[in-house]
Amino acid sequence: MDQAPGLAPRTEQTGAGRNAGTGENATDGGRRVSVSFGRTAAFANSAAAEESCQPTILANRLGLRHRRRWLLRSVTFSAGARAGALGIAGDCGAGKTALLTLLAGLAVPARGELRVLGEDMRTYRGRTKIRRRVGLVPPPGRPSGFTVRGLVTHAAWLSQLPASHRRARVAGALDRLNLSGWAGALMSAVPEDVARRAWLAACTVHEPDLLLVDGMLDGITDQDALALARCLGTLTVAMAVLIAGRDAERLALCCGPVLRLTDGIAGNG
Amino acid sequence: MTEGAGPGGGVNLALLAAAGREATPIMLLPVTVFGIAGAWRALTPGMFGWDFAGDALLDSIRASGPVAAGVAAWLTIRSERSGLGRLERLSRRSAAGPLTRLGAAASAALAGYALTAGAVAAWLGVHGPVTGSLQAAEVAAGAAALLVHVTAGFLIALLCCAPCCPARLLRVRPLPGPQVPTDLVQAAGRAVAAIVLPAAVLAATWALDTCAGARRSDGTAWPGLLVSPDVHHSPFTEWRAGLFVAALTWFGGVAATAILASGWALTRTHRYAIGFTAASVMAGVGLGHLHAGAAHPMTPVSASVVCRSWPLVVCVNPAFAPALPQLEAAFTEVAAGVSGTPAAVYSVTQLPPGASVSSRQGGYGFHLDDLRQGYALRAKSDLTRQVAWALNRPTRKWATSTGRARTRRSTTWRPTTGDS
Numbered sequence: 001m002d003q004a005p006g007l008a009p010r011t012e013q014t015g016a017g018r019n020a021g022t023g024e025n026a027t028d029g030g031r032r033v034s035v036s037f038g039r040t041a042a043f044a045n046s047a048a049a050e051e052s053c054q055p056t057i058l059a060n061r062l063g064l065r066h067r068r069r070w071l072l073r074s075v076t077f078s079a080g081a082r083a084g085a086l087g088i089a090g091d092c093g094a095g096k097t098a099l100l101t102l103l104a105g106l107a108v109p110a111r112g113e114l115r116v117l118g119e120d121m122r123t124y125r126g127r128t129k130i131r132r133r134v135g136l137v138p139p140p141g142r143p144s145g146f147t148v149r150g151l152v153t154h155a156a157w158l159s160q161l162p163a164s165h166r167r168a169r170v171a172g173a174l175d176r177l178n179l180s181g182w183a184g185a186l187m188s189a190v191p192e193d194v195a196r197r198a199w200l201a202a203c204t205v206h207e208p209d210l211l212l213v214d215g216m217l218d219g220i221t222d223q224d225a226l227a228l229a230r231c232l233g234t235l236t237v238a239m240a241v242l243i244a245g246r247d248a249e250r251l252a253l254c255c256g257p258v259l260r261l262t263d264g265i266a267g268n269g
Numbered sequence: 270m271t272e273g274a275g276p277g278g279g280v281n282l283a284l285l286a287a288a289g290r291e292a293t294p295i296m297l298l299p300v301t302v303f304g305i306a307g308a309w310r311a312l313t314p315g316m317f318g319w320d321f322a323g324d325a326l327l328d329s330i331r332a333s334g335p336v337a338a339g340v341a342a343w344l345t346i347r348s349e350r351s352g353l354g355r356l357e358r359l360s361r362r363s364a365a366g367p368l369t370r371l372g373a374a375a376s377a378a379l380a381g382y383a384l385t386a387g388a389v390a391a392w393l394g395v396h397g398p399v400t401g402s403l404q405a406a407e408v409a410a411g412a413a414a415l416l417v418h419v420t421a422g423f424l425i426a427l428l429c430c431a432p433c434c435p436a437r438l439l440r441v442r443p444l445p446g447p448q449v450p451t452d453l454v455q456a457a458g459r460a461v462a463a464i465v466l467p468a469a470v471l472a473a474t475w476a477l478d479t480c481a482g483a484r485r486s487d488g489t490a491w492p493g494l495l496v497s498p499d500v501h502h503s504p505f506t507e508w509r510a511g512l513f514v515a516a517l518t519w520f521g522g523v524a525a526t527a528i529l530a531s532g533w534a535l536t537r538t539h540r541y542a543i544g545f546t547a548a549s550v551m552a553g554v555g556l557g558h559l560h561a562g563a564a565h566p567m568t569p570v571s572a573s574v575v576c577r578s579w580p581l582v583v584c585v586n587p588a589f590a591p592a593l594p595q596l597e598a599a600f601t602e603v604a605a606g607v608s609g610t611p612a613a614v615y616s617v618t619q620l621p622p623g624a625s626v627s628s629r630q631g632g633y634g635f636h637l638d639d640l641r642q643g644y645a646l647r648a649k650s651d652l653t654r655q656v657a658w659a660l661n662r663p664t665r666k667w668a669t670s671t672g673r674a675r676t677r678r679s680t681t682w683r684p685t686t687g688d689s
Contacts, residue, residue, distance in 0.1 A: 106358055131359045138352025145291030150283035157281040158360035202356065 055080040056210060056240045057103065061112035064098050071098035074112065077259055085232065085241040087255030089248035094261040096244035097139070100212045103242065105130040117209055132159075135203035135239075139215040140196050142188050148198045149174065149183040152205050159206035173201040177231055193224040197231060204235060211235060213243040217250040229253035284366060288373035291348075296340050296374050300333045300381030300415075305388050307332025312389070318401035318588050322389045327411045329385050331478045334415055337378045338422030339471030344374055345426035346463050354430060364535040367427065368528065375419045382415050400588065406513035413520030420527040422470045427531060429466055515558030522552025574618065580604075582616035585637075589619060592640055599649040603656060612659035617652060 057079040064072040072095045079086050090096045101107045103116055105127035117133055119126035143151060152173055156166045174180050177197040182190055187198060196216055204211060213232065217225045232254045235241055245251050251258050311328030312321060348354065348370055357366040386408065525548035533541035575593065576584040581604050583597045596617075604614035615631030622638055635651045637644055 104355075104359060106355065132361075134359070136355055136359055138355045141351035141353075143287070143348060143351040143353045145287035145289070146283070147287075150287055153283040154281060154287070154366070155356060157284070158357055158362050158365070160361060199352065 055115075056117060057086075057242070058115040059112065060114075062099075062102065062109055062114050063111040064095075064102055064107060065110040066098075070110075071095050072102070072261075073265055075099065075261070075265070076112075079240070079242070085236045085243055085255040087248065087251030087258035088242065088244040088261060089246065089251055089258050090244070090261035091246060094263060095265075096261055097214055099261065100136065100214050100242070100244055103210075104134050104136040104212055106136075133208055134210045134212055135206070135208035137199050137203045137211065137213040137216060140192070140199065140219065142195055144186075144188050146187045147184055148179055148187060148190065148194070148201075151187060151198055152179075152202045155202035156205045161206060169205055169207075173205040176204075176234070177201045192220055193227060196220075196228055200231060200235070204239070207238070209239055211239050211241045213241060215245055216243060217245045217253075218247065222250075225250050226253060281365065281369070284369050285373075288370045289376075292344060292370065292373040293377045293380075295344065296337065296377035297381050297384075299336045299340060300378045301384045301388075303336045304329040304333035304381055304385035308385055308389050312392075317393050317396045317591070319393075319403035320401040320588075322386075322393055323403050323407040325389055326382075326386055326408055327414075329382075330411050330414045330418070333378075333381065333385070334418035334478060335471045335475035337374075337381075337415060338418040338474045339467040341371070341374050341378075341419045341422035342426035342470040343463070343467035344370065345423050346430060346466060349426070349430040350463065358535070361536075364532040364538075364541075367423075367535060368532060371420065371423045371528065371531070374423065375416055378415055378419050379412055382412055400590075404513055406517055410513045410516040410520060413517050413524060416524045417520050417527075418474055420524045421474065422467070424527050424531055425470050426466060427534075511558065515555050515561075518555030519552055519559050520555070522548050522550075522555050526552055581614065583618075584616070585619040589637065589640065592637075592644060595645040596637075596648055599645040600652055603649060603652050607656050607660070610660065612656045614652070614656065 055078040057077070059078065060076050062072060062075040063070060075095075088096050088099060098107070102109060102114060102121065105116070105121060108127070109122055114121040116126075116130050119130050121127055121130065146154065149170065152170045153166065156170050156173075161169055171180075174183055177200055179194065179197055179201055182194050182198070185194075187195055190198070200213075200216070216228060216232070220228070229250070232241060232243060236254070241254075243251055243255055248258050248260065307329035308325040310332070311325040345367070348367075353366060357363050526545060529541050529545040529548055532538075533545060573587070574584040575587050575590045576582060577593050577597050581597060581601050583593060583600055585593060585596065589596075600614065600617050607613055613631050614633055617633045617635055620634040620636055622636060633652055633655050635648050635655075637648050637651075
């Protein structure tokens, strides 16, 4: 990690109260909504404190277009915390995955400004750097052929972790998410919550600064969602986590503020 | 993330194991089954030479290639849908995962091709000694053509799963009302799309292969060889030397170009561009040679004949040697019936397809393209037809009392000489 992330005080905010620190800055015919989440962590050293002045995510009039369709239009928000969780709620097609794709550096903004962990995502160099520093948990899927340990090991290899450290880091990631008992099981055969935790382990094995989670809490029972929310809560201690999902109430289980996306437009949760 | 910034070496055994576990059963079985079916269909009945085995193997690609392409597309879509694509694209080794999976799929397909070859060889071995020789370049060209099919399916699916669009294959707009219908529609759409794309790849490659084969049968459309080099060997003709080497170069070059283009698209690393250029040159060279060799792909073979001389002289192409006893018996019956007449049969020689028959001084020709069941009967009826015609033809020749042949030439009919 470039800096030791601070421990942000977790705020259990639900419903309308969780957006108490949110302010709308501007609207453009009802299309542009700016929301700001200002929870800056307390950093242990001065370098980190200086770093903390920069928001983790700064999106200003951000847009993403695929052919003629705008997937995101004029999204403006900032997340200042180096640790903690931010929720992105929205229905299917609202632009959650598109936003995460942008934040991970896998797509180029069609317009607007986007800075993630201080890097300008409009530049190739910035996107390349950010890809090493984020973890992107995709929508839940079952990569066939992989065991739980194999998936995490594959992720560690992809992250170019030194071979000497890889085994220990894989074991650590499996332990952190209570997956040691499932390590040898095939991903196609494990229960749904185990598969999702395996993805979390794979995407955090390189200890990213920012974890982007897509649809992790959707499509499962409330009990599983609660267990996963607890797992995600433990991860927020070490890294900034952005969780996208359809159900704002479920996101509130582990997130502080929740940003709502509707048809590519950001709004309050 | 400085701790993880160092280059992590070593072979990714987890990836190799997963790719092998995933691709082997799904790819191996259909490619083998369809390959054997295609080879079986292509095998010339009754011909047990290695030449025909090579042709059958090449022809099997027309059946197994589209299946391999469809399965490769399906595997690619499945791995992309599972989220592996995004995980891998975040890393510097973004091409390693897809290309390893492509390698596993291609290896499984080639293993299926090898099993097909084994089945063909076993089938030939069951039927006694096998004549002729198997051209290594011919077999390798078939393998390279199969590799092109697998790569094409992989590449098409990868392009359809491009990362620029989150919901690529079927975009479902949120429906008003409860969430469930949207979920159901979306899930159904994804399932259909996961089936439709591989099926489309399969159908497209199959149609391309079929069209290429159909156009090539008349010998006029050499571009058909660019798609799949399935050709039918004939015992009376042989392929121009170097044609299969050219086909191998072409298919190898195309496959390498596609793989390196995928690597470049996934990583944007320029070292792939160098390999891409080299592979393109290789494909171009293969194309040039293929064009030159395919202009007149077949040349008449100057093979000696195999004969039996008693009680009748019967000569056949060496590939038909196992049929000599039955042909001899069949022709002897005909010869016995016309012995002592102007149409007496002294010798019968097999003619290449298309060659006109002629009977001259007791020498006859017959056509036989394969040894399907009833071949002796077919050959016999061919000879019988000629004998009957010779008995009634306007030009008659008969032996004089002094034993000298006398011929009167007809003004309306002139006998032609066979090519043999």
